[in-house]
Amino acid sequence: MAELSFTKEELDEVERLKAKFPTNKAATLRVLWLAQEKYGHVKPDVQNLVADTLELPRSHVHGVASFYTQYYKEEMGKFVIDVCTCLSCQVCGGYDMLHHFEEKLGIEAGETTEDGMFTVKEAECLGACGYAPMLQITNGVYVNNLTEEKIDKVIDNLRNGNMPEFESMVMRQNEKRKKAVSE
Amino acid sequence: MIEDWKSYEPVIIPDIPNLHKIDVYEDNGGYKALRDILGNQDKWSRGEVTNEVKAANIRGRGGAGFNAGLKWSFMPEPDDRPRYLACNGDESEPGTFKDRSIFEFNPHLFIEGAIIAGYAMSIDTIYVYIRGEYIDWIDILEGAVQEAYDKGYLGENILDTDFDIDFEVTYGAGAYICGEETGMLESIEGKRGYPRIKPPFPAQKGLWGNPTTINNIETLANVPLVINNGAEWYRSIGAEGHNGPVLYGISGNVNKPGVYEYPAGMSVMTLINEVAGGMRGGKELKALIPGGTSTPVLRADQLDGVTMDANSLNDAGSMMGTAGMVVMDEDTDMVDLLWRITHFFHHESCGQCTPCRDGTGWLEKLMLKIKNGDGEIKDLDLLLDVTTQMEGRTICALADAAAWPVRHTINRFRDEFEARCKKSVHAVA
Ligand SMILES: Cc1cc2nc3c(=O)[nH]c(=O)nc-3n(C[C@H](O)[C@H](O)[C@H](O)COP(=O)(O)O)c2cc1C
Ligand code: SF4
Ligand code: FES
Numbered sequence: 001m002a003e004l005s006f007t008k009e010e011l012d013e014v015e016r017l018k019a020k021f022p023t024n025k026a027a028t029l030r031v032l033w034l035a036q037e038k039y040g041h042v043k044p045d046v047q048n049l050v051a052d053t054l055e056l057p058r059s060h061v062h063g064v065a066s067f068y069t070q071y072y073k074e075e076m077g078k079f080v081i082d083v084c085t086c087l088s089c090q091v092c093g094g095y096d097m098l099h100h101f102e103e104k105l106g107i108e109a110g111e112t113t114e115d116g117m118f119t120v121k122e123a124e125c126l127g128a129c130g131y132a133p134m135l136q137i138t139n140g141v142y143v144n145n146l147t148e149e150k151i152d153k154v155i156d157n158l159r160n161g162n163m164p165e166f167e168s169m170v171m172r173q174n175e176k177r178k179k180a181v182s183e
Numbered sequence: 184m185i186e187d188w189k190s191y192e193p194v195i196i197p198d199i200p201n202l203h204k205i206d207v208y209e210d211n212g213g214y215k216a217l218r219d220i221l222g223n224q225d226k227w228s229r230g231e232v233t234n235e236v237k238a239a240n241i242r243g244r245g246g247a248g249f250n251a252g253l254k255w256s257f258m259p260e261p262d263d264r265p266r267y268l269a270c271n272g273d274e275s276e277p278g279t280f281k282d283r284s285i286f287e288f289n290p291h292l293f294i295e296g297a298i299i300a301g302y303a304m305s306i307d308t309i310y311v312y313i314r315g316e317y318i319d320w321i322d323i324l325e326g327a328v329q330e331a332y333d334k335g336y337l338g339e340n341i342l343d344t345d346f347d348i349d350f351e352v353t354y355g356a357g358a359y360i361c362g363e364e365t366g367m368l369e370s371i372e373g374k375r376g377y378p379r380i381k382p383p384f385p386a387q388k389g390l391w392g393n394p395t396t397i398n399n400i401e402t403l404a405n406v407p408l409v410i411n412n413g414a415e416w417y418r419s420i421g422a423e424g425h426n427g428p429v430l431y432g433i434s435g436n437v438n439k440p441g442v443y444e445y446p447a448g449m450s451v452m453t454l455i456n457e458v459a460g461g462m463r464g465g466k467e468l469k470a471l472i473p474g475g476t477s478t479p480v481l482r483a484d485q486l487d488g489v490t491m492d493a494n495s496l497n498d499a500g501s502m503m504g505t506a507g508m509v510v511m512d513e514d515t516d517m518v519d520l521l522w523r524i525t526h527f528f529h530h531e532s533c534g535q536c537t538p539c540r541d542g543t544g545w546l547e548k549l550m551l552k553i554k555n556g557d558g559e560i561k562d563l564d565l566l567l568d569v570t571t572q573m574e575g576r577t578i579c580a581l582a583d584a585a586a587w588p589v590r591h592t593i594n595r596f597r598d599e600f601e602a603r604c605k606k607s608v609h610a611v612a
Binding site: 025032063092127129179 | 193196197198199200201265274275276277278279280283284287288314315316317318319351353354355356357358359370371372373374375376391432433434435436439440441442443444472476507509511515519520523524527530531
C-alpha cells in the first residue's frame with residue numbers, strides 16, 4: 001500500500017487547526033476528523049499519519065481514535081446510517097425504524113450491505129429527540145420524523161446519489177420564522 | 184404557577200426571521216449589552232457584571248442548576264496565567280435538544296453572553312465545545328463567530344477599548360462523557376474524555392492547568408438579557424428561586440413535540456396538554472422524565488400540581504435537569520425503557536472507576552435478563568443493591584446518573600417489573 005500523506009492544502013488546514021490551541025496535542029480530534037474526511041476511516045495507518053503529522057506518540061492518537069464513536073476504525077459502507085434507538089426515539093418507534101432498515105437491506109445492525117453501499121448502526125441520542133424517530137447519515141445530515149415510507153425514499157435517493165437536505169426545525173411558537181422558512 | 188404563559192413572548196429564541204445574521208441581530212438590539220458595558224466601564228466594572236448576573240440567579244441550564252454568577256465569582260484573581268471560559272455545547276443527555284436551537288436561530292445571543300462572561304472573569308480565550316454530530320450547527324455557529332470578528336466584537340481592542348478576547352469553536356467525535364465538564368476539558372486538550380478527580384476544581388486548574396469556568400450554552404444566552412433588563416426583571420420571570428426563561432424540549436408521545444420557550448416553573452400538565460398539544464392518539468399519560476435520562480421518572484399520578492422548577496420537582500421526587508421532558512403514554516413498556524437506559528450508561532461509562540464500569544455492566548446485564556423474561560424477583564433487589572454500591576464512589580456523576588433511573592423506575596413501576604419476572608419456585612415463608 002502506498003505511503004499515506006496529506007496534501008499541501010491539507011497541511012495548511014492542519015496548521016490552522018493547530019493555531020486554535022496552545023499545544024499540538026489539542027488538535028488531535030480535529031486532525032483525525034480531517035483524515036477521516038479524506039480516507040473515509042481512521043484505521044491504524046491513518047492514525048499513524050495523524051500522529052506523525054502532529055509529532056505525537058502513535059499510542060496517544062490510537063487511544064483517542066478508539067475512545068470516540070464517530071471515528072470509523074474500519075471501512076464502512078458508502079453511507080453510514082445511524083438510527084437513534086435511545087430514549088425518546090425508542091418511545092416513538094426507533095426500533096421499528098431500525099428493523100425496517102434491516103429487512104429492507106437484508107443486514108443486521110452493525111453490518112454493511114454486500115455492494116458496500118450501506119452500513120446501518122444503532123445510535124445513542126443524537127440531540128433531535130423532539131423530531132423522533134430520527135437518523136443521521138455518515139456523521140452529517142439529520143433525517144427527522146421517520147416513517148417506513150420516508151426510509152424507503154431515503155434509501156432510493158441515496159442509491160441515486162441524492163443526499164437529503166438540512167431540515168430546519170423552527171420552534172412552533174415562531175410563526176414569522178416558520179413562514180420565512182417555508183417561503 | 185405561571186398563569187399568563189399564553190401571552191409570553193420568547194426572548195432567547197424570539198420570533199424574528201434571520202436573527203442568526205449579525206445585521207438582523209444588531210437591528211433588534213443585539214450587542215447592545217456588550218456596548219453598554221464596554222462604553223461605561225465605571226458603572227460596569229468586571230465585578231459589577233458578575234454581581235448583577237449573580238443577583239439574577241441564572242441557574243445553570245446544563246443540568247446541575249448552579250447560579251452562574253456565583254460560579255464566575257470562584258475564579259481566582261488574575262495572575263500571569265491565561266484564563267479560559269469553556270462553553271458546553273455537548274448536549275448529549277438523552278431527551279435534550281435545546282442548545283442546538285440556539286446555535287441555529289440565535290447564535291449571537293450566546294456569543295454576546297460568552298463575551299460578557301469573558302469580560303467579567305478577565306478571560307483570554309473562549310472555547311466552545313460542541314458534540315461532533317452537530318456538524319451542521321457547528322457550521323452555523325462558526326459563520327456567526329466570523330461575523331462577530333469582522334464587526335469587531337471579538338479579537339483585539341473590542342469596540343475600540345483595550346478589551347481583547349479570542350473565540351475558538353471546536354468539537355468532539357461522539358462520547359456522552361465529554362459533556363461532563365472535566366471530561367470536556369480533557370477532550371478540548373485533545374485527549375480521551377476521562378473526567379478529572381476534583382479538587383482541584385477547574386477555576387483553579389482547568390484547561391492546560393489554568394483557571395477555567397464552564398457554562399452551558401443556554402446559560403450564557405441568558406446573560407445579555409440580564410444586562411439589558413436588570414437582575415430584578417430577570418428574577419420576576421418564572422418561579423421563586425428558579426427563574427428566567429427556559430427552553431423546554433418536549434419529546435415522546437405528544438401531538439406537538441419540539442422546543443418551547445416559556446418561563447421556568449410552568450405547570451407540567453399545561454406543558455403536556457396545552458403547549459405540546461396533548462397525548463398522541465388520545466392515549467393516557469403514563470409517565471414523565473422531566474429533564475433528561477438521568478432525572479428520575481415520575482408516574483402520571485405523581486404529576487398533579489407539579490411545576491418545572493427545582494423546588495416543585497424535588498418535592499415530587501425528581502429534578503429539573505436539562506428540562507428535556509420525555510412524555511410516555513400507556514403503551515410504554517417500562518422494562519424495555521429501563522433496559523435501554525442501562526444500555527446507554529454502560530455504553531457511555533468511560534471505565535476509569537470500577538463501581539461505574541462494572542456497575543453499569545451489571546445493571547444492563549440484569550435488565551436484559553428481566554426484559555427477556557428470564558429474571559427473578561430477587562434480581563430486582565440485586566439491581567437496587569447495585570445502585571447503592573455505585574452512588575457517590577466515583578470520579579464523576581455518571582455513575583449516580585446511571586443509578587437513579589434504575590432505582591426510581593423499579594420502585595415506581597414495581598408491579599410491571601415483577602410481572603416480567605419468573606414466579607419464585609419457593610413458597611413464601
Ligand atoms: C455525565 C454527565 C454529562 C453531562 N453532559 C452535559 C452536556 O451535554 N451539556 C452540558 O451543558 N452539561 C452537561 N453536564 C453538566 C456539566 O458537567 C456542567 O455542570 C455544566 O456544563 C455547567 O454549566 P452550567 O452551570 O451553565 O449548567 C453533564 C454532567 C455529567 C455528570
Ligand atoms: S463515574 Fe463512570 S464515567 Fe465518571 S469517571 Fe468514573 S468510570 Fe468514568
Ligand atoms: S433520543 Fe433519539 S435523538 Fe434524542
